[in-house]
Amino acid sequence: MPNNHGGTRHGAGRPPGTGKYKQPTTVVRIPQNLLPTVHALLKNPSPDYGSPTNNNHELAINPLAYPHGEGIASVSSVDQSSTHALVPLYESRVAAGFPSPASDYEEGKIDLNDMLIRHPAATFLVRVQGESMLGAGIHPNDILVVDRSLTPNPGRIVIAVVDGELTVKRLLKAHNQIILMPENEAFQPIHISDQQNFMVWGVVTNVIHSVL
Amino acid sequence: MPNNHGGTRHGAGRPPGTGKYKQPTTVVRIPQNLLPTVHALLKNPSPDYGSPTNNNHELAINPLAYPHGEGIASVSSVDQSSTHALVPLYESRVAAGFPSPASDYEEGKIDLNDMLIRHPAATFLVRVQGESMLGAGIHPNDILVVDRSLTPNPGRIVIAVVDGELTVKRLLKAHNQIILMPENEAFQPIHISDQQNFMVWGVVTNVIHSVL
DNA sequence: ACATTCGATTTGTGTAACGGTATTCAAGAT
């Protein structure tokens, strides 16, 4: 029912830049095959891969309530919730010539999550700091894919907890003694004594090294 | 000037699927900051479409119609269709204590696909064979994440096509000459001459090394 | 007989515009 409310108000109206994207937008025509990609981009318009912004004293929450020791910068678990387009694998054939029709493309499409993660609930990502494992090709800032459901056999690279601290080393056993072996001569092997609290937290399965 | 030409012709008209993208398209509103990316995607067609014309320096329609050269075992593109559990990232902080309720886990969960793939339609996986890039930490059977939408700046590790063969090397330029540099003394640098067909197929962004 | 022209038709692309929603303002009402 009309009343005496309303009337012109100077300055009323939606201020610019208060929309969903907080910036101007443009309409673009997108082919169907790129729609998933574009929608993924729209969901995360400024992709920030890896850890979220971390303030000085901000405590991120994590499955892992241990202080980090040698080699460990951070631990994360994996998110495989996003969905994207499939693209094919083309297996190696020298002088292969042109491949078969599109059906061949269906074969061998690889999901990095599927490739690298066997047990999602048990898999975590650990960011490397320090150079204790350079000899194993593990550099500072690399990401380690760690599977906690695997048996930590000797010879494996593991994330271990020693006296409450995390470390990444190769697990060795000699004369019934556990040794956490670095692969950099600048670091000392850690001989685990009976008085120490020790556990293997997980087994490293893959190393992801950025070359950009 | 009107004449007697014309008249209804059965079957006349543009056939469906003969447009620029050869598939249905949809209009999407894009924020300004994503426009360059989206336009790059539109310029870099996915394997399922693109220029059928194939001349000396242009990539064939499928991601890889080339025999594999030095260092390349296979090429695949990425499947991000699967969905999995989210798990959080924990940035390094000593004496963290036990984490908060599960809702806090939402923050910082990492999707490996999202971490490693900025442009899904432009990203492929290449399996390494040979040891030409050992010095860069790239071992046989490693998986390379290759982004074709990135500018192949000198210094980058790239997948290149040389005379119809793929190879992985570091891209260098000296005195206006392109050099594909291996990082293993057992291999020779490839100096690209004017007579050779050469293109950079993509830029390596990450190396995935299995340690199992 | 063969080649070219051109009106009619159908589909595709890039952009304009629409409809509904979100946000803001401040006079009026409580």
Add this chain to the structure above:
DNA sequence: ATCTTGAATACCGTTACACAAATCGAATGT
């Protein structure tokens, strides 16, 4: 002081438009 509400402005997702591209074949030209 706080809430209501009409007017105003911007934003988003989608539809519509204008023009381009591709096709057909009867009419026309050579």
